[in-house]
Amino acid sequence: MKIIGLTGGIGSGKSTLLKWIELKEIPCFQSDQVGKNLLENELKQKVVDCFGLHLYESGKLDRGELAQIVFSNTTALKKLNDIVHPAVAIEFKKFKDENKTKPMVVKESAILFESGIYKSCDFIILVCASMEERVLRVMKRDGMSRAAVLERMSNQWDDSKKRILADFVIENNDLEFAEQQLEYLFEKVLYETKD
Numbered sequence: 198m199k200i201i202g203l204t205g206g207i208g209s210g211k212s213t214l215l216k217w218i219e220l221k222e223i224p225c226f227q228s229d230q231v232g233k234n235l236l237e238n239e240l241k242q243k244v245v246d247c248f249g250l251h252l253y254e255s256g257k258l259d260r261g262e263l264a265q266i267v268f269s270n271t272t273a274l275k276k277l278n279d280i281v282h283p284a285v286a287i288e289f290k291k292f293k294d295e296n297k298t299k300p301m302v303v304k305e306s307a308i309l310f311e312s313g314i315y316k317s318c319d320f321i322i323l324v325c326a327s328m329e330e331r332v333l334r335v336m337k338r339d340g341m342s343r344a345a346v347l348e349r350m351s352n353q354w355d356d357s358k359k360r361i362l363a364d365f366v367i368e369n370n371d372l373e374f375a376e377q378q379l380e381y382l383f384e385k386v387l388y389e390t391k392d
């Protein structure tokens with residue numbers, strides 16, 4: 198089974214393109230979403246032990262507060278990563294086992310390169326869009342200010358660094374064109390070379 202990594206900066210359109218991939222019946226694992234779900238459930242106690250009960254005061258994780266804690270504190274960020282990453286890796290192993298008869302699965306993560314996960318992928322797809330387009334998309338999608346979006350972007354690698362490591366780059370300024378690129382990639386490249 199081939200593991201196809203799918204990555205791209207905030208607002209590049211990973212989740213949007215993943216819907217197209219899922220329609221082709223290729224199993225997709227959304228690492229960031231799995232991590233978020235684990236933080237609300239199985240990992241809650243570990244987070245409380247590490248960072249305090251106040252983070253779940255409303256019953257749900259206060260993600261903004263957690264981001265504040267880890268944003269400027271590398272030790273806290275490492276602690277959080279040490280809680281989340283191994284748990285997501287276990288979930289991914291289960292996911293692979295469930296899909297072991299499939300020729301390929303897609304693993305989506307915004308921080309595929311930054312986390313080093315890309316090293317365990319057989320093929321890496323990078324989704325790109327212009328910086329301005331991404332800022333406008335996220336401002337609209339999440340109701341965030343331009344400054345807040347730019348701050349989040351500053352925690353991710355620049356696309357120029359990612360392009361060097363990617364096997365295929367999808368330009369997603371226009372959705373129809375992006376889907377044509379996906380079609381080409383999966384039909385002509387990935388399926389033809391799946392073994």
Ligand code: ATP
Nearest residue numbers: 207208209210211212213307334338369370371372
């Ligand atoms: P994040 O890393 O923040 O989860 P993402 O890479 O998964 O972001 P999406 O959520 O897929 O990005 O897309 C961000 C927003 O941009 C969404 O509202 C989506 O509908 C929109 N969008 C995605 N691709 C396009 C496109 N080609 N044209 C216009 N809007 C798009």
